[in-house]
Amino acid sequence: MFQTAPIEASSQSELTRQMAARLHTALTTHLQQAYAPDQRKNLRLFSATETAELLGVTGQFLRKCHSEGTLPEPEVIRNGRRFYSGKEMLQIRHLLEASSRTSGKYVPGRRDGDKLQVIQLMNFKGGSAKSTSAIHLCHFLALHGYRVLAIDLDPQGSLTGFCGIQTELEFDGASIYDALRYEDPVPMSDAIVETYFPGLHLAPAQLVLSEFETETAINAGKGVAFFEKLNHAIQSVESNYDVVIIDSPPALGFLTLTGLYAATSVIVPMTPSMLDLASTQQFVEMTSAYLGVIEDTGVELNHDFFSFLITRDDPGDIPSQQIVSLMRALFQDRVVSATSLRSTAVADASMLKMSIYEVSRSEMTRSTYDRARTSVDSVGVEIGQMIQLAWGR
Structure with missing residues (x-):
């Protein structure tokens, strides 16, 4: 429970110190609740439709790759629907790039000679x-x-x-x-x-x-x-x-x-x-x-x-x-x-x-x-x- 009583202080420095302490307590409580239980952020999973859009492919192409075994299945499949982690999406992107005839189609970063x-x-x-x-x-x-x-x-x-x-x-x-x-x-x-x-x-x-x-x-x-x-x-x-x-x-x-x-x-x-x-x-x-x-x-x-x-x-x-x-x-x-x-x-x-x-x-x-x-x-x-x-x- 946050403190709500009026702040009483003998000096301006003490007043601001107490203000800072109350704000710190409130902020800490909020963050502990927001990031419970381990106080770490985690990236959500992405649906197959969203993943295909981010990769620049169609959902049909993605399903075809999975059925042919050229792309690994994601870890999470619910009711027959695939959900991808950010790490899995990045892995798929690099696999598609390795098999693509067009350099940079799936991994558009630097090439030899490109400056940061x-x-x-x-x-x-x-x-x-x-x-x-x-x-x-x-x-x-x-x-x-x-x-x-x-x-x-x-x-x-x-x-x-x-x-x-x-x-x-x-x-x-x-x-x-x-x-x-x-x-x-x-x-x-x-x-x-x-x-x-x-x-x-x-x-x-x-x-x-x-x-x-x-x-x-x-x-x-x-x-x-x-x-x-x-x-x-x-x-x-x-x-x-x-x-x-x-x-x-x-x-x-x-x-x-x-x-x-x-x-x-x-x-x-x-x-x-x-x-x-x-x-x-x-x-x-x-x-x-x-x-x-x-x-x-x-x-x-x-x-x-x-x-x-x-x-x-x-x-x-x-x-x-x-x-x-x-x-x-x-x-x-x-x-x-x-x-x-x-x-x-x-x-x-x-x-x-x-x-x-x-x-x-x-x-x-x-x-x-x-x-x-x-x-x-x-x-x-x-x-x-x-x-x-x-x-x-």
Whole structure:
């Protein structure tokens, strides 16, 4: 039972300490209930229809492969219906790729000569759905056969929570801070953990990551330039991944800038409102100034794409659609054609630190789920095409 009595404190520090303690108790209780009994997330099973769609084949083709024995049967079969785990889907994808005459049809990741794609999602306006966009992109790419590394550069750790690591409860492993810190940094490989989601690894964040900002100011001019630190860390593990997704903090500080330097591409999520438009304008202007400072050191920065992503889009809201039209008129192909719709399905899933891909269609109104899933898929498909284009395909 949560404490509901008024807080009595003799000082402001004691007041805030008690507030933090109550919030910690409530959050811990919620997470323990959400992830009971072992406090670990597990990916749901996928129906044969959904699996076929994700693999890009027909249900008839999938059944034929099983009957011929070219694909193994899934572990779970209920009433004659097959259900696939994420791991089984990934295994099937690789088996189909091995027998396909078209390279990359089922496993669309890097080939010899392709550079690692590092995509940073950034905006200093809170509420832009940055972390939500990041986890949906991670899950979409992983489900479609890419080897994905998520890097959480936000000390608040939202992406880390989405990936099933609850630092509020217990986490004693290395984090991205340990790989970036100035004193005795650990190898990047030590700061990466596998997630419950096949194909997705994570470099998690903890609150201590905020120390990077202070340490950078203290160590200015000493050793490796601060903006090179993340790039060096990523390069040490780059052969293990096709795509890296960076979720940066809602601020234009040293953490965001080291991510920006490491990135091969940038996506700026923004909601279609006049306040967000004004904030984004200031953000882009400041980004330009900071990039100029980095370039003045002799560094050449080239991003494969620098694009805006409209989030929480409501096609029925006329003022917001005017903002969307303005953005498209101003930046043409630098605005992702697909938009991430405002959806109660996505919002409800996010409250449980889940993406729409982790929610079964049967758990909510089907039309609401389908609308949200179609929107998220469309964004993923388009960004996937942008990645392929960067590889010259």
